[in-house]
Amino acid sequence: MQINEIQDRIIEEMSARDDLTDKYKYIIDMAKELAMSDEPLRSEENLIKGCQSSVWIKVECKDDKIFLRGDSDSLVTKGMIALLIRIFNNQPAEQILQADLYFIQKAGLSAHLSPSRADGLAAIINHIKTSVKDTMHA
């Protein structure tokens, strides 16, 4: 699936949840589904600076496609990371760099994220895009 198709699906899924508690549960379910890995992710190397919660992201490139892993000590943030991984995983680097992440607004996240958490989400996206750029030049 292409990035925008996945975004549209997320918008649909979020829109089906009526109230905030249900939307919250959806995000938490996403967090719980985030794949566990044998390789420890919570290292200083993968830690993103500039987020209130601790956030670890690892970006790798295989066969010209980007693969992400992520974790956080905040369930909501972890859920956001899960959504981003769902959108970006297995996509070409160029498309990730060009992606317009409209799902944040259309899925109601912009309206229902606190300013502080929105700042954190922006920092995570920024970090992912910078890391993707770095893997292209590696």
Next chain:
Amino acid sequence: MNEQLQHISTNELFERLEDPEIKIVDVRPVDAYNGWKLHNEVRGGHMKGARNISAKWMNYIEWIEIIESKEIKPEHTLVVYGYEDEQTDKIARQFLKAGYPDVRVYNGFIDEWSPNTDLPMEYLPNYRQLVPPGWLHDLLLHKPVPGYSNNKFVICHAHYQNRADYEKGHIPGAIDVDTNWLESTETWDRRSPDELKKVFESLGISYDTTVILYGRFSHPTNDDPFPGSSAGQLAAFRCAFIMMYAGVKDVRILNGGMQSWLDEGYEITNEEGKKQPVSDFGSPIPSRPEFAVDLPEAKEILKADDGNLVCMRSWLEYIGEVSGYHYIEKKGRIPGAVFADCGSDAYHMENYRNLDHTTREYQEIEKAWAKVGITPDKHNAFYCGTGWRGSEAFFNAFLMGWPRISVFDGGWFAWSADEINPYETGIPKQLDR
């Protein structure tokens, strides 16, 4: 979800006030919690022991994390109170749905609790210096506002060499204040008394002008060559400290800065605020020299039994992983300083703010400080890299009415610049996480 909500009476609540199983949740705005009488209640502030979870935050997807961060758990009995019964009921139901099974509604705050002086209440001692957006809005409309009897005020939109931030929209009537006008661009310390006098006079600020400061938070990141340009509310606290040191008697901060103003739906403008210079500041500068300490005094405070040099830097700066600034090379900490963790980096103060950038519940700050020995009986000098975060912490302590507080203005920048000053890196044993 239409089942009957349980209610609690004033008498029962009073009797159970000290019960650790009861958690009282105040869903009114943070400013009401702090002390502002937003609905003409007889006494301002909140019920003793109440925790503030503003109804506004219930619109955030992560509101449950806010509840958890306040150590309110499903096994507790929650008592929810607010200004309006309908809103209080709605929030009580939101708690029930989120898995808090024992929720009671208390509807007697305005009519029974607030007027009865036998029923204990608490408030932030200097809450008047942390103003709600509605107060500022009324002031601009020349309506009478509580806690203000002056006839001159100046509203300052603070920023760091980023006038574009002001130009893209500011509170009507506000003038822009660049922190560079108040602090040296070489040392990042407060400017000399003569320089400050000229700047204040040009801005129309005399010692008896009421000054209300605010800034815009716009996602500072370390990828930016000047991250401070995006940390406007932090800049506002920095300016507030320098004005207080200089001698401006009534310095106030708009709680939450531009974010709070916009959240209330108030308009912003591109029309330039008019500066109305005054001929004389009218008081010696500094009138409150004790508010600022420099290197020699900072060293004395480190040695003193009744003093704390309070490090308002982030963990990674404290352990020497990063310097925190593009223009500071040395990484590490001042030995003996007490760590009071600002948050994620040099341009964020998450541990001192709510998720909407309003100032955090003061008891939470007080509790975190007490844990590391930062208490009001001591002389606490707050510092960071160059004084911004130190200024916000200073203002917090000022709001709490602490008597001996200062900013160690030079901070890590001044300390690390002189090679004779010792420094440490790594994780101190007592703080091993």
